[in-house]
Each structure stands twice: as C-alpha cells, then as structure tokens.
Amino acid sequence: MTGLLLLEQSLNGLQFGLMLFLLAAGLTLVFGIMDMINLAHGSLYMVGAYLIAAIATASGSFWIGLAGGTLATAAIGVLLEVSVLRRLYRRDHLSQVLGTFAILLMANEAVRMVWGSQPVALNPPPALAGPVELLPGFSYPAYRLFIIGVGLAVALLLYVLVTRTRIGMQVRAGASNREMAMAMGTNVRRLFTGIFALGAALCAIAGGMLGPLLAVQVGMGESILILAFVVIVIGGIGSIRGALVGALLVGLVDTAGRTLVPLLAERLLGPAAAAGAGPAVASILIYVLMAAVLFWKPRGLFPSHG
Amino acid sequence: MPFLPSRAHRPSTRAAALGAAIALLAGGAQAADQVKVGLLTTLSGPGSGLGIDIRDGFQLAVKQGAGKLGGLPAEVTVADDQQSPDAAKQTADRLVKRERVDFMTGIVFSNVMLAVGQPVFQSRTFYISANAGPSQYAGAQCNPYFFSASYQNDNMHEAVGKTVQDRGFKKVALLAPNYPAGKDALAGFKRYYKGEVVMEAYTPLSQLDYGAELSKIRASGADAVFVFLPGGLGVNFVKQFTGAGLGKEMKLFAPGFSADEDVIRAVGDAMVGIFNSSQWAHDMDNAANKRFVADFQKEYGRLPTLYAAQGYDAARLIDGAVRRVGGKLEDKAALRKALEAAPFESVRGPFRFNTNHYPVQDYYLREVVKDGQGRITNKTVGRVFEAHADAYAGECRMPS
Numbered sequence: 001m002t003g004l005l006l007l008e009q010s011l012n013g014l015q016f017g018l019m020l021f022l023l024a025a026g027l028t029l030v031f032g033i034m035d036m037i038n039l040a041h042g043s044l045y046m047v048g049a050y051l052i053a054a055i056a057t058a059s060g061s062f063w064i065g066l067a068g069g070t071l072a073t074a075a076i077g078v079l080l081e082v083s084v085l086r087r088l089y090r091r092d093h094l095s096q097v098l099g100t101f102a103i104l105l106m107a108n109e110a111v112r113m114v115w116g117s118q119p120v121a122l123n124p125p126p127a128l129a130g131p132v133e134l135l136p137g138f139s140y141p142a143y144r145l146f147i148i149g150v151g152l153a154v155a156l157l158l159y160v161l162v163t164r165t166r167i168g169m170q171v172r173a174g175a176s177n178r179e180m181a182m183a184m185g186t187n188v189r190r191l192f193t194g195i196f197a198l199g200a201a202l203c204a205i206a207g208g209m210l211g212p213l214l215a216v217q218v219g220m221g222e223s224i225l226i227l228a229f230v231v232i233v234i235g236g237i238g239s240i241r242g243a244l245v246g247a248l249l250v251g252l253v254d255t256a257g258r259t260l261v262p263l264l265a266e267r268l269l270g271p272a273a274a275a276g277a278g279p280a281v282a283s284i285l286i287y288v289l290m291a292a293v294l295f296w297k298p299r300g301l302f303p304s305h306g
Numbered sequence: 307m308p309f310l311p312s313r314a315h316r317p318s319t320r321a322a323a324l325g326a327a328i329a330l331l332a333g334g335a336q337a338a339d340q341v342k343v344g345l346l347t348t349l350s351g352p353g354s355g356l357g358i359d360i361r362d363g364f365q366l367a368v369k370q371g372a373g374k375l376g377g378l379p380a381e382v383t384v385a386d387d388q389q390s391p392d393a394a395k396q397t398a399d400r401l402v403k404r405e406r407v408d409f410m411t412g413i414v415f416s417n418v419m420l421a422v423g424q425p426v427f428q429s430r431t432f433y434i435s436a437n438a439g440p441s442q443y444a445g446a447q448c449n450p451y452f453f454s455a456s457y458q459n460d461n462m463h464e465a466v467g468k469t470v471q472d473r474g475f476k477k478v479a480l481l482a483p484n485y486p487a488g489k490d491a492l493a494g495f496k497r498y499y500k501g502e503v504v505m506e507a508y509t510p511l512s513q514l515d516y517g518a519e520l521s522k523i524r525a526s527g528a529d530a531v532f533v534f535l536p537g538g539l540g541v542n543f544v545k546q547f548t549g550a551g552l553g554k555e556m557k558l559f560a561p562g563f564s565a566d567e568d569v570i571r572a573v574g575d576a577m578v579g580i581f582n583s584s585q586w587a588h589d590m591d592n593a594a595n596k597r598f599v600a601d602f603q604k605e606y607g608r609l610p611t612l613y614a615a616q617g618y619d620a621a622r623l624i625d626g627a628v629r630r631v632g633g634k635l636e637d638k639a640a641l642r643k644a645l646e647a648a649p650f651e652s653v654r655g656p657f658r659f660n661t662n663h664y665p666v667q668d669y670y671l672r673e674v675v676k677d678g679q680g681r682i683t684n685k686t687v688g689r690v691f692e693a694h695a696d697a698y699a700g701e702c703r704m705p706s
Contacts, residue, residue, distance in 0.1 A: 004525065016517075117350035130551065213514070213542070214542070219351070255517070
C-alpha cells in the first residue's frame with residue numbers, strides 16, 4: 001500500500017510541478033533577459049483562466065476555451081508589454097516592483113468588475129472527468145494525467161525552441177549577456193515582446209489547466225506567483241532548465257510535505273500533536289528548500305548569467 | 307493648527323454624551339424610529355456563495371415584512387468581510403461605532419466571528435449569528451450579546467458521527483480545514499463515533515487541491531470518509547473525490563455544509579447518494595418553511611440552502627424580539643429577554659435557546675437524490691437527534 005501511495009504522490013507532485021514550470025518559465029525569461037521583476041505575471045495567469053472559462057462556457061467546449069483563451073492572453077501580454085512594461089526596463093527594480101504591483105491591483109479589480117467576486121466554474125472536459133486504472137487496483141484521475149501530459153509536451157517544445165532554433169539562440173544570448181547580444185545585431189525590442197507573449201500564453205495554459213482543479217477567482221495569481229518566484233530562485237534566474245528542475249523540486253517537496261511529514265510526525269509525536277504540527281511544518285518545507293539551495297548555490301542550481 | 311480643534315472639541319463631546327445619558331435616564335427608553343442591522347458576511351472568494359445565501363435569506367424576510375422588522379422600518383447595511391478576520395474587525399468597528407447599528411449578523415466563518423465578537427459585545431450590540439457557532443462562545447466565553455440562530459459548530463458533525471456509528475462503519479478517514487470550526491467539527495464527530503479513525507488531516511482554509519489528501523485517504527483503507535469542507539472547498543473535494551474513483555471504494559459522509567444546494571449545483575450527478583446532516587431541509591413540512599422555500603424560489607430562482615434558512619431565521623428572530631419590546635431598542639435588558647424567548651416560528655420547526663444562547667433543536671439526516679422532477683437535491687431521511695443541545699452549555703456562566 002505504501003508503494004502505491006508513493007507512486008500516487010509522485011504523480012501529484014509531478015502534476016503540480018509541471019504547472020509551476022509553465023508559470024516559472026515565462027517569469028524566469030522576463031527576469032533573466034530583460035532584468036525586469038514582473039509582479040503582474042500572476043495576473044496574466046488569472047486573466048488567462050478567466051478568459052478560458054468564459055470562452056469555454058460560451059462555446060460549450062473546453063478545448064475551444066483553452067485555445068481561444070490562450071491566444072487572447074498572449075495578445076493581452078503583447079499589449080501590456082508595448083504600452084507599459086517597455087517603459088520600465090531601464091528603471092531600477094523598485095520602480096518595476098511598484099509599477100507591476102499597480103498593474104496587479106488594477107487587473108484584480110478589472111476582473112472583479114467584469115466577472116464579479118464569486119469564483120467562476122470551469123469544468124474538465126467530460127471525457128477526462130473520471131479515473132483511469134493505471135495498475136490493477138490503482139486508479140488515478142484522468143484529468144491529472146492529462147495535465148502531466150500537457151506539461152511535459154510544453155516543456156519539450158520549450159526545450160526545442162530554446163536550444164534548437166535561432167530565436168532560442170538569441171534568447172540564450174540575451175539571458176547571458178544582453179549588451180553583447182544587442183551588439184551582435186539581435187532585435188532586442190521584438191525579442192522582448194515575443195518572449196512576453198510566450199510567457200503570457202504559458203500562464204494562460206497553466207491557468208486553464210489548473211482552473212478545474214482549483215477555482216477561477218480574483219487573487220488566484222498572487223499565491224502561485226510567490227511559488228513561481230521560489231522556483232526561479234532555486235533554479236537560477238534566466239534558465240529554462242533551472243525553472244524545470246526547480247518547479248519539479250518544489251512540486252514534489254510540497255506534495256511530499258503534505259503527506260509524508262504528517263505521517264512521520266504521527267509516528268514520532270502521536271496523532272494529536274501531529275495534527276497541529278504536521279501542516280505547519282509541511283507549509284514551510286519549500287522555503288527551507290529554497291534557503292538550503294541559496295546557502296550552497298547562491299546563484300541557483302543552473303545560473304545562466306556569465 | 308489641525309490639533310487644536312480636536313483638543314477643544316473633546317470636552318464638549320464628553321458633555322454631550324453626559325447630557326444624552328442623563329436624558330436617557332430621565333426619559334426612559336424611547337421607541338426607536340428605525341432598526342439598523344449590520345449584515346457583515348463573506349461576499350468574495352470561495353466562501354462567497356454562503357454569504358450571498360445568508361444575505362438573500364435575510365433580505366427576503368425583510369421584504370416579506372414590507373421593509374420592516376418588528377414594526378420598524380429596517381435599514382440593512384450589507385458589507386463584505388472578505389473572509390478575513392482583520393478586514394471584518396475593521397468593518398464591524400465601523401458598523402457599531404459610526405453607523406451605530408442595533409444588531410449585527412451574517413458572519414459565515416468562525417475565525418472571522420471570533421475576531422469580530424469582542425468589539426461588537428463591548429459596544430453592547432446584539433450579534434445574531436446566521437451561521438458561525440464557535441464552541442468558545444458556547445462555553446466559558448459565552449456572552450449575553452451573542453445569540454446563535456443557527457447551531458453550535460459541533461452539532462451537525464455529532465449527527466453524522468452518530469449516523470456513521472449506527473450504520474456500522476468501522477474505519478473512518480476525517481478531513482477538515484485548519485480553523486476553529488474545523489477543530490469543532492472533528493471533535494463533534496468523534497463525540498459520537500466510537501470506531502477507529504484511520505486518518506485525520508487538517509488542510510489550510512485556502513487549499514483547493516486535495517490530491518495529496520485523496521491519496522492518503524485511499525492508502526488508509528477507510529470504509530467511510532467524513533469531510534467538513536464548506537462552499538467552494540466542498541465543491542472541489544467532491545469533484546476530485548469522484549475523479550479519483552474513490553466513490554466506489556468508500557462511502558462519503560458530510561455535514562449539511564458540504565452537500566447543500568450550492569455544492570450540488572456546482573458538482574451535479576456525482577453528489578447523488580451522499581448522506582449529510584442538517585437542522586433544516588427545504589422539504590420540511592411546516593407552514594413557515596413552505597412559505598420561505600416558495601418565496602425564496604420565486605425571488606431568486608434557486609432552491610435555498612441552510613445558510614439562506616439561517617439568514618431568514620436571524621431576520622425573523624430580530625423581527626419577533628423588536629416587536630415584543632415595542633421598538634424600545636435602547637432597553638438592552640428587555641431586548642435580551644425578548645431574544646431569549648425566541649419569539650418567532652422557525653423554518654426548522656421547534657426551536658428554543660439554551661442558557662448559553664445556542665439553540666436546542668432537532669437534527670436530521672438528508673440524502674442527495676434525484677427527485678420526482680429529475681432535479682438533484684436533498685431529501686430528508688430521518689431524525690438523528692431530538693431537542694439536541696451542545697456539549698459546552700454546562701461551562702457557560704451567563705452574566706445576568
């Protein structure tokens with residue numbers, strides 16, 4: 001039974017980690033290449049989830065919603081970059097934090113005005129609503145498997161894009177030395193806009209995938225944004241590979257913390273004390289992980305700046 | 307300069323207050339010309355469905371009385387507590403100090419209730435709970451200004467505990483949010499369930515993904531699961547529970563909160579067959595309830611939840627008490643006596659207050675079924691407790 005529990009928890013951790021990766025990938029590129037702290041990244045996740053839910057409800061199909069919402073969010077990302085964020089690149093980090101925090105607040109209120117403050121329902125497609133029997137006597141929700149599949153596919157596509165294409169080369173060059181990349185003739189302005197659109201689209205996919213599991217609601221972006229920052233700090237700012245490894249680590253540690261720590265605490269302290277201490281320990285575990293990584297590798301696991 | 311006026315102002319305010327107090331002593335209590343109610347409830351986030359139903363139930367009662375409560379024109383100020391104890395405390399301060407409301411009501415979550423209680427009681431404003439019934443205010447910290455028109459938090463869970471015990475389940479997994487009512491819930495369940503608890507977990511009130519907990523429940527080998535997850539939490543849990551295929555391996559039990567009409571609307575077919583407990587059900591056969599359910603459906607186009615019923619009863623309790631004191635809202639002692647008598651027809655049938663101002667009432671078992679009209683809804687199966695009081699009343703020394 002314990003073996004199955006471990007397997008199921010690993011799948012849960014993988015699923016959560018891959019979704020964190022979708023968020024962290026955009027964040028780490030923006031942070032690493034443009035040297036820009038973007039607190040509004042979580043808002044794109046929220047707006048994406050709302051758009052997907054709205055289009056899915058209107059069209060009656062989850063798939064149309066996912067495609068339409070992702071494209072629309074990418075367009076919003078481009079609009080945001082061209083109109084506001086472009087002006088913040090040259091400012092210091094404090095101005096960027098303040099500016100993007102303002103965008104975050106405005107996005108929350110705008111969403112509240114359009115959709116109201118009650119959560120919006122987004123249901124998984126009917127075909128994926130049930131369980132799938134993976135091993136005899138062990139079934140796992142089909143929708144979570146689907147999330148894992150999508151996450152892996154996006155990670156693979158990103159890997160190919162970054163390591164095998166010309167754009168990817170420019171992205172990597174920009175991340176490790178921006179001035180040099182500009183000197184070599186990269187159109188940085190267009191590259192930035194493109195990266196931003198890609199980041200926004202990844203946010204929307206994550207929002208749409210997690211929407212049926214969590215809730216599509218105002219403020220959903222903030223809590224997950226904190227985790228995404230933890231991920232890119234662990235992985236090394238500007239590195240896609242770092243974001244993937246960091247996200248999987250955070251996902252696994254978070255899930256393991258929620259099941260194994262209470263189990264362990266129960267053995268050591270007895271059920272009454274464990275019920276109180278277990279959740280508390282579990283929720284700080286990922287920050288302990290971050291502190292440990294920063295202690296031994298202050299620039300993260302895969303630093304990209306030269 | 308800005309400091310001077312306030313210094314100069316202070317003595318005159320004090321004099322005015324003194325004057326008002328003397329006038330009050332001399333003249334005795336006057337009938338007020340209106341009754342002001344502060345309805346502070348959760349209107350945003352995953353818990354918002356609950357607050358909206360309390361608000362709608364309360365407003366329905368006011369509307370049925372042509373905008374009056376106890377013969378006086380009612381002014382109901384609705385505010386959102388954002389499910390945050392801090393925000394709620396600030397808003398409650400504003401309502402009792404600036405708006406000078408006569409009654410407060412509406413809070414859904416017990417952690418919010420415990421933050422708001424002290425400032426409200428200190429201002430000698432009556433709080434009529436339309437949901438939260440924390441054990442703290444039922445026992446040693448009981449207060450003359452607190453009345454629960456709903457239940458004590460443990461009660462519903464006691465009823466499920468007894469049901470699970472009576473039906474012969476031997477291994478139970480328990481799950482509740484990590485906040486005062488979550489603790490009350492599992493304590494209540496275990497008061498009547500005597501079998502083995504194979505898993506017990508508390509999750510953060512903000513947690514919406516139960517993947518890790520579901521794996522633990524599966525691994526625990528339980529034959530029954532009891533979850534206390536109100537509103538949006540319950541919606542997510544039941545969806546994920548059926549998504550993981552656990553429905554075939556074990557029976558799911560819940561208090562009324564996790565299987566009420568709001569959850570049913572959001573989850574659909576997967577709810578059928580879930581047993582849950584409640585002090586009220588929309589199919590209960592009494593005149594007050596029939597009128598309530600019919601009017602609620604006509605007004606809002608949906609079936610009421612128990613939150614709506616509690617909001618409605620809170621308004622009708624205020625209505626009855628204000629009527630009984632003839633609108634003399636300043637006479638706190640008389641108003642308290644009137645409230646204690648519970649002068650209203652509750653939609654749940656027999657209802658009276660215990661010495662700690664919590665209800666003594668019946669609790670029922672409901673099952674989610676597909677009814678004759680093809681809609682999925684709750685059906686009352688039977689009575690679990692008759693004239694049931696809470697376990698904390700004995701610790702309450704209510705100041706007279």
